[in-house]
Amino acid sequence: MNKGGRPKGFLTKPEKYQYSKAYLRKVRSLQKKRDKEEEAKRVAEEEARKLRDAHNIYLNRTTNFNSEEVLGILNEDDNMNVEDQQLVVDENNVSGDEHVPTDDEDIELEPELLIEESLYDNALRELKDLYIDTRMTRKQGNGILNILRLFSTKYPQVFRPFPKDIRTVMKAPTYSKAKVVEPGTYIHTGVEACIDRIFTTNPHLPIPEQLVLDFNIDGLPIAKSSSSSVWPIQCRIYNIPTCKPFVVGIYHGMSKPKNMHEYLHDFVDEMKRLVDEGIIINDKSLLVKIRAFICDAPARASIKCIKGHSGYFSCEKCKQEGEKERGTTMIFDKKTDELRTDEGFKNKDQIEHHTPGLTSPLLQIPKIKMVTRFPLDYMHLVLLGIQKRMLRLWINFKKKPWSMTPTNIKLCSEKLVFLSQYIPSEFSRKPRSLDELPRWKCTELRLFLFYLSPIILKEFIKPDYYEHYMTFQVAMTLLAREDLFCDDNIELAQNLINIFVPRLAYLYGREQIVYNVHSLLHLPADAKKFGVLDNFSAFPYENNLQEVKKSIKGYTKPLEQIVRIQYYRLGNEFQKAKVNIKYPQLVECRINNKAVFKNFTLSANTRDSIAMLKNGELVKVLNVLKKQGEDCILGEILNKTDEEFFIKPCAATVLDIFVIDMSLPTRRQYISLSSIKIKYLLLPFVEPKWVAIPLMHAHLS
Numbered sequence: 001m002n003k004g005g006r007p008k009g010f011l012t013k014p015e016k017y018q019y020s021k022a023y024l025r026k027v028r029s030l031q032k033k034r035d036k037e038e039e040a041k042r043v044a045e046e047e048a049r050k051l052r053d054a055h056n057i058y059l060n061r062t063t064n065f066n067s068e069e070v071l072g073i074l075n076e077d078d079n080m081n082v083e084d085q086q087l088v089v090d091e092n093n094v095s096g097d098e099h100v101p102t103d104d105e106d107i108e109l110e111p112e113l114l115i116e117e118s119l120y121d122n123a124l125r126e127l128k129d130l131y132i133d134t135r136m137t138r139k140q141g142n143g144i145l146n147i148l149r150l151f152s153t154k155y156p157q158v159f160r161p162f163p164k165d166i167r168t169v170m171k172a173p174t175y176s177k178a179k180v181v182e183p184g185t186y187i188h189t190g191v192e193a194c195i196d197r198i199f200t201t202n203p204h205l206p207i208p209e210q211l212v213l214d215f216n217i218d219g220l221p222i223a224k225s226s227s228s229s230v231w232p233i234q235c236r237i238y239n240i241p242t243c244k245p246f247v248v249g250i251y252h253g254m255s256k257p258k259n260m261h262e263y264l265h266d267f268v269d270e271m272k273r274l275v276d277e278g279i280i281i282n283d284k285s286l287l288v289k290i291r292a293f294i295c296d297a298p299a300r301a302s303i304k305c306i307k308g309h310s311g312y313f314s315c316e317k318c319k320q321e322g323e324k325e326r327g328t329t330m331i332f333d334k335k336t337d338e339l340r341t342d343e344g345f346k347n348k349d350q351i352e353h354h355t356p357g358l359t360s361p362l363l364q365i366p367k368i369k370m371v372t373r374f375p376l377d378y379m380h381l382v383l384l385g386i387q388k389r390m391l392r393l394w395i396n397f398k399k400k401p402w403s404m405t406p407t408n409i410k411l412c413s414e415k416l417v418f419l420s421q422y423i424p425s426e427f428s429r430k431p432r433s434l435d436e437l438p439r440w441k442c443t444e445l446r447l448f449l450f451y452l453s454p455i456i457l458k459e460f461i462k463p464d465y466y467e468h469y470m471t472f473q474v475a476m477t478l479l480a481r482e483d484l485f486c487d488d489n490i491e492l493a494q495n496l497i498n499i500f501v502p503r504l505a506y507l508y509g510r511e512q513i514v515y516n517v518h519s520l521l522h523l524p525a526d527a528k529k530f531g532v533l534d535n536f537s538a539f540p541y542e543n544n545l546q547e548v549k550k551s552i553k554g555y556t557k558p559l560e561q562i563v564r565i566q567y568y569r570l571g572n573e574f575q576k577a578k579v580n581i582k583y584p585q586l587v588e589c590r591i592n593n594k595a596v597f598k599n600f601t602l603s604a605n606t607r608d609s610i611a612m613l614k615n616g617e618l619v620k621v622l623n624v625l626k627k628q629g630e631d632c633i634l635g636e637i638l639n640k641t642d643e644e645f646f647i648k649p650c651a652a653t654v655l656d657i658f659v660i661d662m663s664l665p666t667r668r669q670y671i672s673l674s675s676i677k678i679k680y681l682l683l684p685f686v687e688p689k690w691v692a693i694p695l696m697h698a699h700l701s
Contacts, residue, residue, distance in 0.1 A: 120160050123148075124169055128568060131166060135550060141166030170568055178559050181262045184253020187559045188266035189567070191235055191248045192279055197570050198243070199281045205240070210287035211279065212238040216245065216294050216541035217303055219256055222552055227254050230558065232548055233267055234541050238291050245544040247566045252559050260303055264361045275366045290365070292373050292530065294538055296380040297515065304370060305358040309515040313352040316340065316374065317522035325511045332518035333502075333510045342369040375526040376519055378533040379542070382476060383445040385516035388437070390469065391448075393508060394461060395434055401462075402508060408460045409434055415456060422683055423447070424607050426600055426695065442539070450477060451693050454646060454657075455683055468507055471500045471649045479524060480533045481696050483678075484655070487528075494524040496649055534697075584673040586624055586631040593624035595633060600679040600698040602633065610638075610680040610692060618660065618680065618692055619671060631673045638692075639664040645691055656694050663688040 131141050148162040163169055178185035191213075199205055216234040221227070233249040249267050257263035274288040293303070300316065301308045308314060310330050312322045320337040322330040340350075346363060348354055362368055394404045404412065413433035420430035429443045431452060448456075453473055457466055475496035478489040497520055505513050523533075530536040551565035552558045587594040595602040602611055602621050609621040619635035626632070643659045645652040652658070660682065679698040685691045 127166075127169055131170070132565060132568060135553060136166075137553060138166055141169070145169070170564065178252075181251055181253075182258050183255055184251055184257070185559060186249065186251045186257075186263065186266075187563055188249040188270075189247060189563055191267075191270055191274060194235065194246050194248055194570055195237070195279060196281065197567070198237075198246075201570075203282075207281055207284055207286070208239050210239075210289055212289050212291045214238050214292050214294055214536075215290070216538060217299050218295060218538070218541065218545065219299070220545045220549060222252075222549055222558060223555065228555070228558075229253070229256070230548065230562070231256060231263070232545070232562075233264075234544060236540065245541050246570050247544075247548065247562065250548075250559055250562060256302070260305065260358075261361045264303065268361050268364050271365045290368065290373060292375055292536055293362075294375065294377055294536055294541065296377060296538065297519075300374055303360065303362060304374065305355045305360045306353055307355065313350060314515060315518060315522075316371065317376075317519070317525070319350050319353070320518070322515075329511050329514060331511060331513045332515065333505050333513040336521055340371050342371045345370040372529065375530055375536045376523055377536065377538045378476075378480075378523065379442050379538045381516055381519055381523065382533075383442050383449065386472070386520060387445050387449050388440070389512070389516070390472075391434070391437055393512075395437070402465050404460055412456060412460045415459075416452070419452065419455075419683060422607050422681070424600070424679065424681060424695065425605075426679075426698070442542070449473060450480065450696060451681055452683075454652075454693075455685060455691055458646075465507060467648050468500065468503050470646060471496045471503075474649050474655070475500065475524075476533070477655055479527045481655075481694075482532050483694075485527075485532050490524050490528050492650075493527075497521055497524065499649075584631065584676070586626065586673075595621075595624045595631070595673050595676075597673075597676065597679075597698075600695065602676070602679065608679075610682045612656075612677045612680055612694070613671065613675050614677045615675075618658065620666075620682075622668070627670050632670050633673065633676075634668065635671050636666040636668055638662075638666060640692075641689070643689075645685075658692045659685070660690045660692055661688060662690055 127141075127144065130136065130144075142165060145162050145164065145166060149164070152161045178187045180186075195211065199207065214236045216236075217231065218234075219229050219231050221229045229252070231251040232247045234245040235248045236245045237243040251257055251263055271288075271290070275290070278285050278287050280286070293300070295303070297309045300306075301314070304316075306314070306316070312330070313319065314322065314330070315332060318336050318339050320332055320334055322332050325331045340353075344350070345353075360370065363370065393400075393402060395409050397403045413435060416431040417433055423430050427443070427447055429441060429447070431444065431447060432440065450473075454470065457469060461469070475493040478484050478493040478496075501513065501517055501521060504517060526536065527533060547569070548562055548566065551562045553561060583596065583598045585596050587596050589603075592604040594608075602608055602624065604621055604623055610618065611621065612618055618638040618640060619633070620638055621633050621635050623634040624631075625634065638660050640658045641661050645657055645659050679695045681693045681695060683691050683693070
């Protein structure tokens, strides 16, 4: 026995470990790490040598000074064109008789040797973009500035000095200390200040005669481990199409603001002045008009100081009284009663509709209309509300007349995943399985409602329920598509909704006629005032909320972080926008060339290859090319059949939906890009038949 009590020949733990595979792997890993460190050190020394050589040559200000030699050393490994550099020296003007300045004399360089102001500004702008887009920390930003300052120190005649701190580059204003709004804090950046910055930083932007503004107020959780949230007030200039939403005031706290008068005080005071006096932009006085407040139902109830969606008199458009079903669900299954009016809201004609003891602070704004200027948002009402409710009815309820069987649910999910390969590139999200329904996003629900549901549900739910659902689907299509939007189709959509809602109670039970379903009856009236559904949807504001959330890099002073980042984005969005681009244009790619239009892209890729021509023919793109100097496509003309994909509540061809027979012979021809009318989505139905559906936002008109 050994002294330690182990038998002879028994290896201690360290001795045994050195013979194991894990030990050998660790040795190899450490060796690779050392090799990488040595390689990085070698590269750094080589770069330092290049800089020293370039520096020595530059300081040798003699008649044989050669800028190409300097740039060549700096860019030995890069194939850079010297003509593209801003440093240019005319060697022909240098003679041996010229005076060579000493180190004590001021050196006056030729104008060509100085970096242009625009180049310096562009460098700072690119650095700002990098800082914003990559969510860079201040330490990382300062590190990049230190590298740039190294060059400006070594070559002061070539590189202008860069700032030391990234905050100097961002040039964000310092706002007054956030004021207390129980139970949190609030900063008001100002509607006028934000609009002024938009036009100041974008002088090319045309100034309209009046500014038509939309507003959105909503809450956003910023942490998963706490109830911390922000409530931004977002604004959008409706009559400038390229304008994205921007934050004009923001609150942060552990819950939503308790007192709406405190929360909206600064906003209301400013809007009172702007609506009365207007706003001055570039010495031009503009009128200010409020078009709409676009919010979800809980936010509308909060800022209007009315009963929430579970109240007896909660409908914002009519005076119908709700009824409790099974003690918990508030239903509205009666015929629509008298409609609300702006004057009636102001006078509190139906006192039960308002929160006791409270009056909306927005009523202080001149010319405000508290009923007609608060449209129903279809993103929350139709997609997250009714469409998701219908899907849950079909898959969550067991042994009901409308339920899908477990086998059909599985097959339906598989088909959804299968169809994802045919979804065009314009869609940011592809369909997922029904198992993921609780996590479906609004864009996925929109894709299902307008494109996939007619094909998917025809196979997996009973005919009566399919026909009933299609009244809803067709009505929403008529209200959402610009090419179909007209007074006659709005009236048709209203009639279809008037059929859908009562029959929903008959097929699925009256407990399904909740606030969202009842409010659907009033949606066509809002569409008649504001246009297609996307004209007053919350999609752009919800997208901007994610940018607001990304502005927070740490949870200390989140309001200040958001305000500074949003301030820079405010002027930068328009500068990034592509202007004066002529469409369509041919873009050459390594595999498939693309024909890029304003609202869509065509290529030989299967999912992006279907379009309709101005003569009504459907074509499949085989290639995008130039022929005799003209941009065109080589395509196959597809064969449309006389078969209607559905006939109720209207023929499918009325909506430009066609059945294609792929077994019939096709003909190929060259087609000019100017002959393209709209992009289509082509989905397989029953072999060899496919269904072609037009994209809502892909009309060239």
